[in-house]
Amino acid sequence: MKFIDLNKQYQKIKDNINSDILKTLDKTDFILGKKVFDLEKKLADYVGVKHCVTCANGTDALLIPLMSKNIGVGDAVFTTNFSYFATTEVISLVGATPVFIDINEKTFNINAELLEIQINKTLEKGKLKPKAIIAVDLFGQLANYSDIEKIAKKYNLFLIEDAAQSFGATFNNKKSCSFGDVASTSFFPAKPLGCYGDGGAIFTNNDTLNEIFRSIRVHGQGIDKYDNVRIGLNSRLDTIQAVVLLNKMKIFDNEISNRNKIANYYSKKLSKYLSVPFVREGNNSVWAQYSLLTKNLEEREKIISFLNENNIPTAVYYKNIFSKMSLYKNLNNNPCNISQSISERIFSIPMHPYLTKSELDTVISLIIDFYEK
The missing domain is CATH 3.90.1150.10 (Aspartate Aminotransferase, domain 1)
Structure with missing residues (x-):
């Protein structure tokens, strides 16, 4: 018995995936090919938001939004104490300070009441400037956004939904990746919707952030890849992974x-x-x-x-x-x-x-x- 059996899934969609991968090999549009943009449109429509920006992995999907808001040294980012390391790693990568919040004992997601208490403690101490919240949807269940979104608005904090484990989940029929200012997900093979390598995506209704995310994922490009207007990353989803995900979305x-x-x-x-x-x-x-x-x-x-x-x-x-x-x-x-x-x-x-x-x-x-x- 396997913990997660990807082969059983592959056998179900094998013919279509193999055919589409071969078409990609013939076409040779391996990086940000047409299928990548087809996937972004399909993902955005599925979630119910204006924009989806794919990237190389779920970690970059968290990192890019922090970079877009210039969050860094001296800033506090509030997050859960119980998640995969990438959640806090991206906070440290931009130079900000993670402030860890205990979890709800039933859902294992961030405790909204303790979140607000810790925001106020941070403000009282005055050593760090509260800038953002990363709320994780652990094990596939959405965090308590009814309260978290109110807290983010009250304290003017940038809210990121870490939906690495929850793509497809809902709260009152509203889809995961449609909460907060921005949502990030992962397409690591073991995720509920996974590709055959690494992949990630960012979701937002904000037109300006959408453009900045697209710039950051290609070395901070402006009008073209040689017009670099900001520090960015090399974080593009390859076309073969997009083809795999498009097939998996059908089932x-x-x-x-x-x-x-x-x-x-x-x-x-x-x-x-x-x-x-x-x-x-x-x-x-x-x-x-x-x-x-x-x-x-x-x-x-x-x-x-x-x-x-x-x-x-x-x-x-x-x-x-x-x-x-x-x-x-x-x-x-x-x-x-x-x-x-x-x-x-x-x-x-x-x-x-x-x-x-x-x-x-x-x-x-x-x-x-x-x-x-």
Whole structure:
């Protein structure tokens, strides 16, 4: 059994993908070819925003918006303490200071109430200038934008939706990547919508930001690539990846439906034994991961060992919270006790749209055996 089975998906769309890749090879428009712009239009329409700008990866999709606003040394960017390192890495890359906020104990997303408290503390200290918020949609579920957007507006902060794990998710039927001033997503192969390499995209309704993003992704170009008007990056999506994503989008909504059926089945069968994922009212998750909570670290280590011995792959997202990393030991952030507790108890089991009932039942029965033996 695979944790994420990309081959099953490939077999479903193999003929079309192979044919379109061969057409791209014949045409030789490998970088920012026509299919890239076709993809950008399709992604923008799917999300319901004016602009989509593709780029080389999900990390650049976060970095480029920060660069566009000239965020840097002396600026504070508020973000969750519990996510993949890229979320805070981009803040450090531009020279700004990350301010870590503890998470909601049910959704694992940034706690909006604590966010506002920390903004006010930062203003009171006066050492850093609050500039932006990066809110992560962890494991495929949207953060609490009802409150976060109000806070961003109240304090005039640039709001980035980190939708690396949530493309396709909704809150009250509004799509992921349509929240905040800007949204960023990743097309890393293991994501709900992934390509066959690295890729990313940025979404916005702001015409000016759209033009700046397009400039930054090609070395800060102006009227052409030799007219460099700002410091930029080499961050272009290649055409073959666009072709792959266009094909995957044809089956994407059906895959989201399958993911939800699988998650519901897991939760129904496992809720007696472990803390199963909580989905906030109004949210529809895309289940980038299906994560469970044990009572403590020792129990987690034992069940992971048991499942692995029985050929069931597992993963831990995430073992280390940002504020505990040696990189950030001098930041003096407030304790994030919930983030720390979750990091010691969480683990994930196989989740992808092509899990069979037999495979699900195998995972479930082993977990039940572990607790009832």
